[in-house]
């Protein structure tokens with residue numbers, strides 16, 4: 001292929017993407033493939049001779065799309081959907097084309113500085129306290145990380161190093177390695193799995209603490225755990241609090257937890273991976289009361305530190321080839337993250353914020369929440385269902401009344417039909433279904449579509465378990481459901 005061919009390939013791919021996005025509503029959200037399906041479709045080796053770009057694009061249609069779970073589909077209501085937009089896609093194209101590695105300021109000044117400015121724009125959009133922003137007065141600032149998991153890990157490492165240092169200053173006789181074996185961090189039992197994993201990777205055990213009936217971590221529980229651990233000779237070093245848990249979008253009480261972290265000199269990291277974006281709308285900012293106590297805060301996209309020096313101290317390793325004469329004047333972002341290299345991802349943020357504006361972002365968030373309210377009202381209007389926790393932002397947690405097996409069966413059937421995608425979670429002993437709105441493409445008709453799909457399956461399920469099981473009957477609900485499905 002010559003240069004013109006490659007440019008045509010690029011243009012055709014843009015058209016392909018637009019067509020994909022605009023026709024997503026018509027596709028099943030879940031794929032119908034078995035593990036290793038792709039191995040049957042693609043050759044075992046790279047082609048010896050060049051192939052045409054037309055053949056390559058044809059194979060995307062033939063081999064890749066059938067194996068896709070469509071995360072931006074308006075029928076995707078699982079996990080927390082990925083936000084995507086045309087300006088974000090275009091920003092990625094440009095970032096990849098410039099192909100810089102912004103590991104230090106000199107490695108690409110525009111890459112570092114646009115990120116600093118974009119993180120300030122985003123911080124202001126979310127109403128974060130000014131200590132989190134980059135300025136000449138403090139050491140705050142934001143950084144784009146690869147994922148929320150990375151941020152938790154990095155903050156745990158920074159907290160570990162900070163506590164080790166302060167303990168060593170108080171007890172110079174103690175060995176640093178010994179101090180590190182005594183560190184402990186806390187999070188609620190509702191926190192994302194990535195928090196526990198961060199603890200494993202940073203070698204700081206995380207104690208998962210029980211929550212109240214709103215799934216929030218409260219001060220008495222945290223204090224009790226700290227006191228128990230101090231008695232055992234352990235050293236509390238970090239609390240990872242949730243603003244918007246994965247299961248039910250619950251909010252920990254920062255106003256209660258913050259002062260405890262201050263008293264015990266512990267790092268307070270806030271995981272607001274999903275819910276943080278809602279703070280773009282002032283009416284939801286009450287959920288982050290107490291944010292001023294935090295040392296660090298993350299939202300997908302992205303993360304802020306109140307004092308970046310602590311992270312740099314924990315993460316920096318210098319080499320002669322990394323040195324430049326502006327070091328210390330402006331961030332070298334490699335010290336704020338795990339990899340050395342970094343892409344020019346702030347272009348994406350820049351394009352999105354400029355083409356949507358603050359008002360456009362707010363409108364999108366409010367629209368999603370309105371659609372979730374619409375779904376909530378559907379659930380309330382049908383006596384076969386119940387809401388398990390209050391709707392939180394655009395997440396509705398609901399279930400079929402009765403045995404957990406009914407809700408499990410509902411989710412199994414919906415997944416097998418592939419038209420909408422929702423997943424399960426648990427609240428206390430109850431199995432619940434989570435319904436999230438997040439796709440930019442989602443409209444009222446999609447919520448109605450999802451509700452019709454859910455209720456039609458619920459009707460089938462209930463028909464198959466009628467007449468109701470007699471009390472003490474040998475036949476379990478599970479057996480009945482299974483037998484009916486075989487028929």
Ligand code: PLP
Pocket residue numbers: 079080146147148149150192194244245246271272273274300
């Ligand atoms: N924290 C919360 C509250 C989440 O909901 C998630 C993912 O859904 C994560 C962390 C992990 O996110 P990431 O995939 O960016 O690591």
